[in-house]
Amino acid sequence: MADFDYDLFVIGGGSGGVRAARVAAATGAKVALAEDSRLGGTCVIRGCVPKKLMVFASEYSEIFSDARAYGWDIHEGSFDWGRFAGQLNTELDRLEGVYRGLLEGSNVEIFDQRAKLAGTHEVRLSDGSTRSAKHILIATGGHPVRPEMPNAHLGMVSDDIFHMESLPRSILIVGGGYIACEFACILHGLGVEVTQFYRGAQILRGFDEEARGLIADQMQERGIDLHLGTNIVEMCPADAERPEGPAGEGLGAPVSEPRPDAEGGSAGPVWVKASNGMARSFDAVLFATGRAPNTRDMGLEEVGVTLGRRGEIVVDDFSQTAVPSIYAIGDVTDRVNLTPVAIREGMAFVETVFKGNPTPVDHELIPSAVFTQPEFGTIGLSEEEARDREPVEIYCTSFRPMQTAFAGRPDRVMMKLVVSKETRRVLGCHIVAPHAGEMIQLAGIAVKMGATKEDFDRTVAVHPTMSEELVTMKSPVRSA
Numbered sequence: 001m002a003d004f005d006y007d008l009f010v011i012g013g014g015s016g017g018v019r020a021a022r023v024a025a026a027t028g029a030k031v032a033l034a035e036d037s038r039l040g041g042t043c044v045i046r047g048c049v050p051k052k053l054m055v056f057a058s059e060y061s062e063i064f065s066d067a068r069a070y071g072w073d074i075h076e077g078s079f080d081w082g083r084f085a086g087q088l089n090t091e092l093d094r095l096e097g098v099y100r101g102l103l104e105g106s107n108v109e110i111f112d113q114r115a116k117l118a119g120t121h122e123v124r125l126s127d128g129s130t131r132s133a134k135h136i137l138i139a140t141g142g143h144p145v146r147p148e149m150p151n152a153h154l155g156m157v158s159d160d161i162f163h164m165e166s167l168p169r170s171i172l173i174v175g176g177g178y179i180a181c182e183f184a185c186i187l188h189g190l191g192v193e194v195t196q197f198y199r200g201a202q203i204l205r206g207f208d209e210e211a212r213g214l215i216a217d218q219m220q221e222r223g224i225d226l227h228l229g230t231n232i233v234e235m236c237p238a239d240a241e242r243p244e245g246p247a248g249e250g251l252g253a254p255v256s257e258p259r260p261d262a263e264g265g266s267a268g269p270v271w272v273k274a275s276n277g278m279a280r281s282f283d284a285v286l287f288a289t290g291r292a293p294n295t296r297d298m299g300l301e302e303v304g305v306t307l308g309r310r311g312e313i314v315v316d317d318f319s320q321t322a323v324p325s326i327y328a329i330g331d332v333t334d335r336v337n338l339t340p341v342a343i344r345e346g347m348a349f350v351e352t353v354f355k356g357n358p359t360p361v362d363h364e365l366i367p368s369a370v371f372t373q374p375e376f377g378t379i380g381l382s383e384e385e386a387r388d389r390e391p392v393e394i395y396c397t398s399f400r401p402m403q404t405a406f407a408g409r410p411d412r413v414m415m416k417l418v419v420s421k422e423t424r425r426v427l428g429c430h431i432v433a434p435h436a437g438e439m440i441q442l443a444g445i446a447v448k449m450g451a452t453k454e455d456f457d458r459t460v461a462v463h464p465t466m467s468e469e470l471v472t473m474k475s476p477v478r479s480a
């Protein structure tokens with residue numbers, strides 16, 4: 001048998017790659033990992049973690065007025081982006097250090113440089129040297145993409161948000177997916193005037209329609225200027241000459257005065273003409289128009305790894321590519337692009353390759369949350385998906401929660417169960433409410449176990465809570 005430098009070489013130091021490297025090393029394997037950016041990857045450095053900290057920061061804007069309603073003599077202060085961003089960067093540095101420490105503690109050799117494939121068992125590092133490995137794991141993740149249109153570079157992408165030197169006074173967010181909706185709510189909460197364009201009929205395509213509708217209503221109610229069926233048709237720097245006339249022409253929409261200190265990740269104020277006739281300038285534009293796998297210039301196809309239509313690495317149930325010695329996990333495979341899924345894929349890879357226990361990854365019934373305000377927690381089938389498959393009963397309630405109703409806010413929440421008429425199993429659970437992410441993690445266990453509506457009913461309510469409605473809905477609101 002050939003001698004290799006390593007048993008495993010991992011390319012990519014995000015959540016999936018780091019976990020796989022550590023767990024493989026724990027089996028006694030000799031492991032190396034290369035990362036050309038910061039250890040921790042998208043989730044820790046420019047995704048879930050800094051995003052969630054921004055969610056927390058933005059939620060304080062409502063807490064002041066709520067506290068006053070509850071009798072506190074409290075006065076609203078102003079939000080200091082610079083102070084928050086400094087604290088955020090310190091925390092990200094700490095987390096990056098934790099990841100490095102975990103790898104070093106597991107005896108994984110770290111290369112802080114780019115690696116690409118040079119053969120079926122060989123990687124080339126950016127310093128020109130090569131290393132051989134019995135197995136290679138590609139965990140390079142993905143990157144945000146801008147739409148193809150002139151001047152698209154004027155818009156930021158999600159990576160840029162965390163590097164803004166100051167908050168824009170106004171922003172246009174393009175897209176209706178997780179990232180667009182989350183940042184619309186975050187930036188609105190931080191005091192930015194937010195306009196959102198989504199090209200389709202309703203945001204959060206693919207999720208339960210009733211939930212999408214409620215989230216969109218609540219976002220608008222809070223002051224986000226959401227335009228459905230709308231896209232950018234033209235954009236240019238706000239101070240550029242345009243045949244159409246000065247910024248602000250069109251539907252008489254206001255021109256946002258550029259902040260003298262506005263820099264953002266973009267090139268300054270941007271003038272935008274929209275498909276609905278709106279024409280105005282924004283201090284910044286954020287494209288949240290999807291992500292693409294990081295497979296370019298990786299030497300993949302040269303060694304025989306198959307790529308799919310979207311540039312993703314094609315793998316089997318065991319994350320193995322068309323080349324037997326090369327595996328891939330996480331967003332680079334474009335299966336279910338969520339951090340905990342990448343981690344599971346990494347663990348299953350180690351189980352399969354290093355522990356001799358072939359383990360496919362279970363991609364069924366994955367709970368997830370969208371950190372909008374209100375939050376959205378979801379697992380299983382939407383009402384629309386379920387009724388296409390079999391006869392279902394829908395149990396659903398929407399109400400004003402006690403905490404914010406007391407403070408005079410119009411917020412509404414929703415609890416919904418999609419139930420199979422035949423088996424009585426809960427096929428889908430959808431929660432729109434503060435802390436819905438926390439709730440769906442627990443409800444998800446029951447749904448994953450195959451709980452029936454009657455199992456939910458047998459569970460005593462925890463009173464008074466919002467989620468008690470999940471076990472007290474007696475009659476279906478409709479059958480479908």
Ligand code: NDP
Pocket residue numbers: 147148174175176177178179180182198199200204205231288289290291336337338368369370371
């Ligand atoms: P999504 O694919 O979820 O959404 C992209 C959005 O951009 C869609 O609304 C899409 O519209 C729209 N879009 C695409 N191309 C264009 C275009 N040319 N012009 C106008 N609009 C366009 O991607 P995101 O970037 O929001 O998120 C990427 C992934 O990251 C998610 O799928 C998710 O897996 C993960 N993620 C998870 C989070 C969480 O768990 N909370 C948070 C953030 C990200 P259309 O619907 O018409 O296609």
